[in-house]
Amino acid sequence: MKLAYNVNAKPRDIGYGRVLLFAFQQLLAILAATIAVPAIVGNGMSQSAALFGAGVGTLVYQLFTRFKSPVFLGSSFAFIGPMLAAFAGGVSMELGYLGLLFGAIFAGLVYVIIALITKFAGVKWISKLMPAVVVGPTVAIIGLSLAGNAINDAVGGSIGAVVNGGNSWTMTAKGGLCLVCALVTLFTVMICSVFGKKMMKMIPFILGILAGYIVATIFTVIGIATKNDTLMLINFDLFKNMQWVPDFTFLKAFKGFGDLTPAYIGTVAVAYVPVAFVVFAEHLADHKNISSIIEKDLLEDPGLSNTLLGDGVGSMAGAFFGGCPNTTYGESIGCVAISGNAAVCTITVTAFMAIIASFIAPFVTFLATIPGCVMGGVCISLYGFIAVSGLKMIQKVDLGDNRNLFTVSVILIAGIGGMALTFGKVTLTAVACALILGIITNLILNIGNKNKNQD
Secondary structure: OOOOOOOOOOOOHHHHHHHHHHHHHHHHHHHHHHHHHHHHHHOOHHHHHHHHHHHHHHHHHHHHOOOOOOOOEEOOOOHHHHHHHHHOOOHHHHHHHHHHHHHHHHHHHHHHHHHHHHHHHHHHHHHHHHHHHHHHHHHHHHHHHHHHHHHHHHOOOOEEEEOOOOEEEEOHHHHHHHHHHHHHHHHHHHHHHHHHHHHHOOOHHHHHHHHHHHHHHHHHHHHHHOHHHHHHHOOOOHHHOOOOOOOHHHHHHHHHHHOOOOOHHHHHHHHHHHHHHHHHHHHHHHHHHHHHHOOOOOHHHHHHHHHHHHHHHHHHHHHHOOOOOOEEHHHHHHHHHHEEEEEHHHHHHHHHHHHHHHHHHHHHHHHHHHHHHHHHHHHHHHHHHHHHHHHOOOOOOOOOHHHHHHHHHHHHHHHHHHEEEEEEEEEOOOOHHHHHHHHHHHHHOOOOOOOOOOO
């Protein structure tokens, strides 16, 4: 699609009020996943601090990339396993928090080392190792692998076991109401994006979430009045226990040095370092994706070494405050694609907005009350756009050549089939496994092939 605002667009070109509105839309797009990670890990982790850390991490990333890459960093789901490992084994809470900081440093150092290698070796080897025939379907898998999450949220988390290759869902009263809210949100986003004029076309997510939230509020108010729990889709009780000041990770971590041992440091390193290599693969795919959207190769300018340094150091900074290592967010990239707004100034304002919002308890709590079904409706379009953008990358690939056909095929099936592998405390996600298998397949099938048509 044609961008309404390119990467270099300035606030004065867009309008200061519009920049704030677009930034708020970006914040809504990344919010659910960013605060979900500390909620899943538990152990007293603060969602407000994670939001603060995401904002700081994004600013660090922007500095390293010289404000040339419209990407937001948020809490990484890939590191949930290592984060839980930091608290495992009966360690003290303080030592667990210190483990989070050490883990983020180990993961960040992996990025720094790869960045230095790339700085001297260039990026051509990456293009040969990961041509469009490999990256395209991998990007598609990133979106498709999240499809189940979006649908599960849309129906209120009532998806059951896999039946005949698909997810079963028994229609319940509450699940039906959740689906109504999700569809209201989804169709509002689509209608505003396709038929909207000017600003309406630029902020479809805000309007979609607002529409879904209003419907959910109506159901909830009726439920409160009739004392019917089925209708209560919004948990307004969250306002009773608001966290007014973020509980930063380092405040607890520094108390854990007395319990620190070399064995514990080794355990944390083994848990974090392998996962960092997995996230590196997703880093490449995300930047290839956003590069295709803005029609500018970010691996060349500002350069892969700079995006890696920004991601790695930004991840360390995010974990220092919030405990969660950061990563590039597909939700943010999807928001750029759908809204047509690639202005880096919007991402920068979003980062500052996340930092400020983390101290405004009512605002953070209000965002937390947005029902999962409403966000599920948004994510159906967001994740779908990620998948489609990946497929667009292989439009010019000759799929009549069985070499390319097999490469794309194995990536799609391995990724959609969920071929994740676990070795002890290290898990290779389905996306990582699909990418690795695709790279190996492509290399083997193209041995001796002098006329490659993969780009």
